[in-house]
Amino acid sequence: MEITKDLSCVMTIFGGTGDLAHRKLIPAIYNLLHENMLPENFAVVAVGRRDLSHEEYRDSIYQSIQKFSRLKIDNDLWNVLRNKIYYSKFSFDDNLGYSKLNEFLKALDKEYHTNGNRMYYLAVAPEYFEVIVDKLNNHNMVDTREGFKRVVIEKPFGRDLKSAQYLNKKITEVFSEDNTYRIDHYLGKEMIQNIMIIRFANSIFEPIWNNKYIDNIQITAIETVGVENRGGYYEKAGALRDMVQNHMLQLLTLTAMEPPPSLKTEHIRDEKVKVLQSLEKLTPEFIKSNVVRGQYGAGSIEGKVVPAYRNEANVSPESKVETFAALKMHVQNFRWAGVPFYIRSGKRLDRKSTEITVQFKELPNILYFKENKELQPNLLTIKVNPMEGVVFQFNGKEPGSRNNILPLQMDFCQNCEFESNTPEAYERLLYDVMKGDPTLFTRWDEVEYSWKFVDSILEAWKSEENSFPNYEAGSNGPREAELLLSRDNRKWWNIESNSFCARK
Ligand SMILES: NC(=O)c1ccc[n+]([C@@H]2O[C@H](COP(=O)([O-])OP(=O)(O)OC[C@H]3O[C@@H](n4cnc5c(N)ncnc54)[C@H](OP(=O)(O)O)[C@@H]3O)[C@@H](O)[C@H]2O)c1
Incomplete structure (x- = not known):
C-alpha cells in the first residue's frame, strides 16, 4: 500500500455537533495544527441537524477546544483554524443536503487547493453508517479519479x-x-504502539515471550465511571460488544502476534489476524465456567454514592445487559499452547486502568523457591491508561537481612517523563488517515474473526440465566471473576509502581 505524501484534504465530519466531535476530533485537529502536523491545504465541514451558522459553530467548538484540548489554546493559531471550519445543517437522509454539500466541498477544494482529496468521518450512531455511505455514492461524492476519498x-x-x-x-x-x-x-494510544517495540526491539523480551517462560497474560481495561449519558447505546451493546470484540482483542493480538516480516501495514495486519484465527473455539460448557459477566448495583466510588446500572438514565429497570466481562482464553499455536490469557473489562470498578500484565513462570522448586513459599513471580506490566509506562517486578534481597527476598520494581513512567504532552489517540489516527496509512486501523478480516469469537459467547449467554446485579459499584467486580483465576491458583495482578505515584 502506497502512503501518500500529499496530506491536503477537506474533512467532512458527519455528526459534527456530537460528543465525539467536540471532545475528541476537533481538539485533535487543533493539536495537530499546534504541532505543525496539519497540512496547510485543509478545511473541515461539520454536518449536524442543529440550526447553527458557521460562526456559531466555530464559537461552540472554541469552547470545546478550551475544555478538552491537551494543549492550551493559542488565539493566533485558533484564528488560523477557525477560518478553515464550516458548518452544514441537514439530515442524513436528505438528498438535497448531499447535493449542496457536494457543491460546497468542490468550492472548498478550489479555495484550499486540496486536489479533490476528501475524508468522510462518520461520527454518528451506527444505524446511519449505511445511509450516509449510500448517499455519498448516489451523489457522486466518492470518485477517486480526482483525489482520494477515504471513509x-x-x-x-x-x-x-x-x-x-x-x-x-x-x-x-x-x-x-x-x-x-x-x-x-x-x-492510537502511545503505549499500545509501544507493545510491538517493547517486544521486537528488546533482545531480553522476545526470546522469552512464549509458553516456555510465560505462565499467563492478563489484559485489563476497567474504569470507575458508569454508563454516564450513553445508557441508550449501552443497552444495545454491553461490555462484550463495547470492549472485548474490539479493544481487548486488539490488545491481545499485539501481545501475542509473531514478529512480522516487515513493518509494512499488511505484514503487521496479517500477523494480527493469525492470532485471531488461532483462538481456541469456545464450547458452551467452556463458556459456562470460564466466561464471567456482571452488572453493577448501587455503591460508592471515592466517597460518592452512585446508582445501580438499572437506575441509570435510558436503562431498563430489568436490564440484563452486562457492564462487566471477564474470560479465560487460549491462543492455540506453537508459541502460546497452554498459556491462559485472562481478559477483563468493566464499569464502576474500584480503579481506572488499562494494562497488560505478563506473568513469568517460576524457577524450579529448589534454592529460594523451595525455601520461600511467598516468593513473587516476575511480572511485566505495560500501563496504557491513565498511567502510561512499563513496570518490571523482580526479586531481590531485603537490605540488611540474611536471605529475605522482596519483590522490587524497575519502571519507566511515560507520563512523568513527558508530562501530559504525549499526543492523544485521535491526533495520531487522523494524521494517519490524511497520510493514507491504515496500520493502526482494523482490517475487515480482523473484525470478522473477532465477531466470530464474540458471537460464540453471545450465543451461549442466550440460554443462560443471570442474576444481576452481581457486583457493587466501587468493588473489584463479581466474585466469579476472582474465582476464574483462583481456581487456577492465580490471581489478578494490580501492579502499582511506587515511583509512578510519587511522580504523578
Ligand atoms: N462519544 C465518544 O466518546 C465515542 C467514543 C467512541 C465511539 N463513539 C462512536 O461515535 C459515534 C458518535 O458518537 P457521539 O457520542 O458523538 O454521538 P452524539 O453525541 O449522539 O452525536 C450524534 C451526532 O449525529 C448527528 N445526527 C444524529 N442524527 C442525525 C440525522 N438524522 N441527521 C443529521 N445529523 C444527525 C447529531 O446532530 P444534532 O445533534 O445536530 O442533531 C450529532 O452531531 C457513535 O457511533 C459512537 O458509538 C463515540
Whole structure:
C-alpha cells in the first residue's frame, strides 16, 4: 500500500455537533495544527441537524477546544483554524443536503487547493453508517479519479458477525478496503504502539515471550465511571460488544502476534489476524465456567454514592445487559499452547486502568523457591491508561537481612517523563488517515474473526440465566471473576509502581 505524501484534504465530519466531535476530533485537529502536523491545504465541514451558522459553530467548538484540548489554546493559531471550519445543517437522509454539500466541498477544494482529496468521518450512531455511505455514492461524492476519498467508521462495527458482514458489504460496495478506515482508538494510544517495540526491539523480551517462560497474560481495561449519558447505546451493546470484540482483542493480538516480516501495514495486519484465527473455539460448557459477566448495583466510588446500572438514565429497570466481562482464553499455536490469557473489562470498578500484565513462570522448586513459599513471580506490566509506562517486578534481597527476598520494581513512567504532552489517540489516527496509512486501523478480516469469537459467547449467554446485579459499584467486580483465576491458583495482578505515584 502506497502512503501518500500529499496530506491536503477537506474533512467532512458527519455528526459534527456530537460528543465525539467536540471532545475528541476537533481538539485533535487543533493539536495537530499546534504541532505543525496539519497540512496547510485543509478545511473541515461539520454536518449536524442543529440550526447553527458557521460562526456559531466555530464559537461552540472554541469552547470545546478550551475544555478538552491537551494543549492550551493559542488565539493566533485558533484564528488560523477557525477560518478553515464550516458548518452544514441537514439530515442524513436528505438528498438535497448531499447535493449542496457536494457543491460546497468542490468550492472548498478550489479555495484550499486540496486536489479533490476528501475524508468522510462518520461520527454518528451506527444505524446511519449505511445511509450516509449510500448517499455519498448516489451523489457522486466518492470518485477517486480526482483525489482520494477515504471513509472513517467509528465503532461499533456491527452488533454481531452477521450485521458486521452486511455493513461491510455495503461499505465496500462504495469504498475499497484501502479507503476504509475502521477506527479503534485504542490503537492510537502511545503505549499500545509501544507493545510491538517493547517486544521486537528488546533482545531480553522476545526470546522469552512464549509458553516456555510465560505462565499467563492478563489484559485489563476497567474504569470507575458508569454508563454516564450513553445508557441508550449501552443497552444495545454491553461490555462484550463495547470492549472485548474490539479493544481487548486488539490488545491481545499485539501481545501475542509473531514478529512480522516487515513493518509494512499488511505484514503487521496479517500477523494480527493469525492470532485471531488461532483462538481456541469456545464450547458452551467452556463458556459456562470460564466466561464471567456482571452488572453493577448501587455503591460508592471515592466517597460518592452512585446508582445501580438499572437506575441509570435510558436503562431498563430489568436490564440484563452486562457492564462487566471477564474470560479465560487460549491462543492455540506453537508459541502460546497452554498459556491462559485472562481478559477483563468493566464499569464502576474500584480503579481506572488499562494494562497488560505478563506473568513469568517460576524457577524450579529448589534454592529460594523451595525455601520461600511467598516468593513473587516476575511480572511485566505495560500501563496504557491513565498511567502510561512499563513496570518490571523482580526479586531481590531485603537490605540488611540474611536471605529475605522482596519483590522490587524497575519502571519507566511515560507520563512523568513527558508530562501530559504525549499526543492523544485521535491526533495520531487522523494524521494517519490524511497520510493514507491504515496500520493502526482494523482490517475487515480482523473484525470478522473477532465477531466470530464474540458471537460464540453471545450465543451461549442466550440460554443462560443471570442474576444481576452481581457486583457493587466501587468493588473489584463479581466474585466469579476472582474465582476464574483462583481456581487456577492465580490471581489478578494490580501492579502499582511506587515511583509512578510519587511522580504523578
Ligand atoms: N462519544 C465518544 O466518546 C465515542 C467514543 C467512541 C465511539 N463513539 C462512536 O461515535 C459515534 C458518535 O458518537 P457521539 O457520542 O458523538 O454521538 P452524539 O453525541 O449522539 O452525536 C450524534 C451526532 O449525529 C448527528 N445526527 C444524529 N442524527 C442525525 C440525522 N438524522 N441527521 C443529521 N445529523 C444527525 C447529531 O446532530 P444534532 O445533534 O445536530 O442533531 C450529532 O452531531 C457513535 O457511533 C459512537 O458509538 C463515540
